[in-house]
Amino acid sequence: MFKRLPGDETRNLVSTTPDTAVVFRPAVVRTPAAVTIAIFIGRLLVGLARLIWRHPVAVAVFTIPSVVAWQYGWRIALIVTWVPLSVLIPWALFNRESFNAWIGWRLLAFWRLIWVYRRHWHAVMTVSGLARHLQGRDYVPHLMRVRCTSWADLVSVKMLTGQAVTDWADRIEHLAHGFGATSCRVSVARAGRLLLTFPRRDPLAVPLPAIALPTTVSVGPLEIGICEDGRPWRLKIHGTHVLVAGATGAGKGSILWSVIRALIPAIWTGVAQVWGLDPKLMELSFGRAIFEGHYAATPEECADLLEEAVSLMQKRAAKFAGVQREHIPTVEDPFILIVVDEVAFLTAYQNDRTLKQRIMAALATLTTQGRAVGFGVLAALQDPRKDVLTIRNLFPDKIALRLDESEQVDMVLGDGARDRGALADHISSVPEEGAGVGYMRLETSPDPIRVRAAYVSDADIRDMAALFETEGAV
Numbered sequence: 001m002f003k004r005l006p007g008d009e010t011r012n013l014v015s016t017t018p019d020t021a022v023v024f025r026p027a028v029v030r031t032p033a034a035v036t037i038a039i040f041i042g043r044l045l046v047g048l049a050r051l052i053w054r055h056p057v058a059v060a061v062f063t064i065p066s067v068v069a070w071q072y073g074w075r076i077a078l079i080v081t082w083v084p085l086s087v088l089i090p091w092a093l094f095n096r097e098s099f100n101a102w103i104g105w106r107l108l109a110f111w112r113l114i115w116v117y118r119r120h121w122h123a124v125m126t127v128s129g130l131a132r133h134l135q136g137r138d139y140v141p142h143l144m145r146v147r148c149t150s151w152a153d154l155v156s157v158k159m160l161t162g163q164a165v166t167d168w169a170d171r172i173e174h175l176a177h178g179f180g181a182t183s184c185r186v187s188v189a190r191a192g193r194l195l196l197t198f199p200r201r202d203p204l205a206v207p208l209p210a211i212a213l214p215t216t217v218s219v220g221p222l223e224i225g226i227c228e229d230g231r232p233w234r235l236k237i238h239g240t241h242v243l244v245a246g247a248t249g250a251g252k253g254s255i256l257w258s259v260i261r262a263l264i265p266a267i268w269t270g271v272a273q274v275w276g277l278d279p280k281l282m283e284l285s286f287g288r289a290i291f292e293g294h295y296a297a298t299p300e301e302c303a304d305l306l307e308e309a310v311s312l313m314q315k316r317a318a319k320f321a322g323v324q325r326e327h328i329p330t331v332e333d334p335f336i337l338i339v340v341d342e343v344a345f346l347t348a349y350q351n352d353r354t355l356k357q358r359i360m361a362a363l364a365t366l367t368t369q370g371r372a373v374g375f376g377v378l379a380a381l382q383d384p385r386k387d388v389l390t391i392r393n394l395f396p397d398k399i400a401l402r403l404d405e406s407e408q409v410d411m412v413l414g415d416g417a418r419d420r421g422a423l424a425d426h427i428s429s430v431p432e433e434g435a436g437v438g439y440m441r442l443e444t445s446p447d448p449i450r451v452r453a454a455y456v457s458d459a460d461i462r463d464m465a466a467l468f469e470t471e472g473a474v
């Protein structure tokens, strides 16, 4: 059936001049036209079946009116089209959310798959170096699926065999510009499959006012802002330690105060305490009453307060030993959150060596032994260089707000975070646009999440402090 045309036998080729390239014709198998046509028709049918399976709404919108017009004429087609439209238009106008969930995002995904991703896929893959040309064949990563949410396109990709996540993470800028997005984030969906996130708009561009005081007593996860996908940002604080790094004016204060605000009912009922270390004498002094006496500003006071926390922690550990392995906050054994504003003032910039050693030792003890017995540390930091805070790695969860240099991103969030899309050095320095915006990397997930903390104004802090100054409030 297949006709084989002999090529040159390589063993018979003799080159007399060593510098001349040897040219020979490889054997060619000529396939009959019928087989080629059958293969193309097979591919077309499989492609159509896949299209209908993946985009039923989009296919129905285009095909049903066309088929009806062809079979019964344009008048009937107009009526057939008008009936669903008379339902869909009011639905879209009056209940946009459910319309988008069922129809809108699917149509947009179909459109963007065809118009943006499929159209540019081959070129972007080739130019960015993610496609390969081996032995005369092109190997291009497979574009599997596009989904749209209110703010981003989620593109599922099958990597080439042998590719690693870092191959993609290294090229996020090529991908973002190639597909007309401002940024791109790479996460692993499963072995060999990636999920690329291309934001279409920035849901965090508008400042968020302070979240209302919670009505229930809880030590976490605490709602302190919003995530990029529109969900509330709930930060785990009990059972971990959190480091917040950001340049001056990045909005570190909004994270510290949003956490304290969300803990107010727990502090009020006595199942939580917040201890404040305020070496800059600026950030926390405003709401001193909330700390109920556990407030320190000078390095000596800070060292004393930290050592007091360590001794309380050790007593509690001795009490729990052999009895319970997990801390449950109670009035007797409350959750104690130690909030440190600008921790480098107490460590790297501290001239008094003895004080520095006392503070470092206490912080290291609290961060290594505290979480199981109900002690947490929430520390803010401006300069994340290694020599500034040697105990950085003792904080399981990290948040990077706006940073000055790209290298600082991985210093805060850990290796590879920037390559995965945590562009903390690109956050706007205009407070309305970028203050409180950051990337969070949790101990449990390598993928950074973009978030924005709610802004707790001075008036909000004063109101919170007033609750603790006046008896019988709440």
Ligand SMILES: Nc1ncnc2c1ncn2[C@@H]1O[C@H](COP(=O)(O)OP(=O)(O)OP(=O)(O)O)[C@@H](O)[C@H]1O
Residues within 6 Å of the ligand: 207, 208, 246, 247, 248, 249, 250, 251, 252, 253, 254, 382, 431, 432, 435, 436, 437, 452, 453, 454, 455, 456
């Ligand atoms: N979450 C936020 N949303 C909107 N604006 C904010 C937010 N947080 C802070 N801002 C604005 O940015 C300004 C600087 O914030 P803030 O003082 O908290 O930054 P910081 O990182 O603590 O700076 P520094 O290290 O200099 O104390 C504030 O005065 C406020 O106007």
